[in-house]
Amino acid sequence: MTFDTDLKGAQAHLAKLLDEAAAAVAFTGAGISTECGIPDFRSPGGLWTQNKPIPFDVFRAHKAARNEAWRRKFAMEEAFAAARPGRGHMALSRLLERGRLAGVITQNIDGLHQASGLPDAALVELHGNGTYATCLDCGTRYELSWVKARFDAAGGVAPDCPACGGPVKAATISFGQAMPETEMARAEALTRGCDLFIVIGSSLVVFPAAAFPLKAKKAGARLVILNREPTEFDDLADLVVRTEIGDVLAPFALQA
Known part of the structure; x- marks a missing residue:
């Protein structure tokens, strides 16, 4: 493991690894979006310290849980809606444009990778997307504005699907909900096919998503971990950088 605390040194080391890679993959977590005004989940004061997550089976079974x-969701939506892509998002979008990345796997649900210009074909959203909703029974898509108008009109009662009567949920993966098979398969293919795996802003404690860096390393890829806090995989990494993500990636966001 190389532990780099010097910003310029870290940038140069990462640039060298990217230059040497034939197929680099980025894996992003909440840390890439914190500079955009979106709070993370697991750090002190994060969203999960303020509200216990509602399990999927409870959401599905109880109207009160859906309410x-x-x-x-709507209490947090102002922060999410106002967020714009940060330097990390823009760096990955530019690297993909220049053919330096094979794809991006994300644990995030904020839609900021798409807003940065990253095409859906290059993005794997393991935990879904919080910018719209779907019916859990028939799959009909609903915009958040549609849900909120009916939620407010009903005095804080969650709407059901007009098409089939099923529960309407943000299009994210909740605790106890099955991971999306297609996205997991896409992430597996990217991981197995890369020779450089770059973790950006993830604590690497949420499984099965957090297993992908280990799979990449076991398959022979170099591993980079860029995260403000230590992770359990740091000893396996070829480069560990613990500083502000936007500061490290800012030069890579510049147009070629």
Whole structure:
């Protein structure tokens, strides 16, 4: 493991690894979006320290749980809606444009990778997307504005699907909900096919998503971990950088 605390040194080391890579993959977590005004989940004061997550089976079974889930969602939505892509998002978008990345796997649900210009074909959203909703029974998509108008009109009661009567949920993966098979398969293919795996802003404690860096390393890829806090995989990494993500990636966001 190389532990780099010097910003210029870290940038140069990362640039060298990218130059040497034939197929680099980025894996992003909440830390890439914190400079955009979106709070993370697991750090002190994060969202999960303020509200216990509502398990998927509870959401599906109880109207009161759905009401509470949507209340929380709309309470946070102002911060999410106002967020714009940060330097990390823009760096990855530029690297993909220049053919330096094979793809991006993300644990995030904020839609900022798409807003940076990253195409859906190059993005794997393991935990879904919080910028819209779907019916859990028939799959009909609903915009958040549609849900909120009916939620507010009903005095804080979550709407059901007009098409089939099923529960409407933000299009994210909740605790106890099955991971999306297609996205997991896409992430597996990217991981197995890369020779450089770059973790950006993830604590690497949420499984099965956090297993991908280990799979990449076991398959022979170099591993970079860029995160403000230590992770359990740091000893396996070829480069560890613990500083502000936007500061490290800012030069890579510049147009070629």
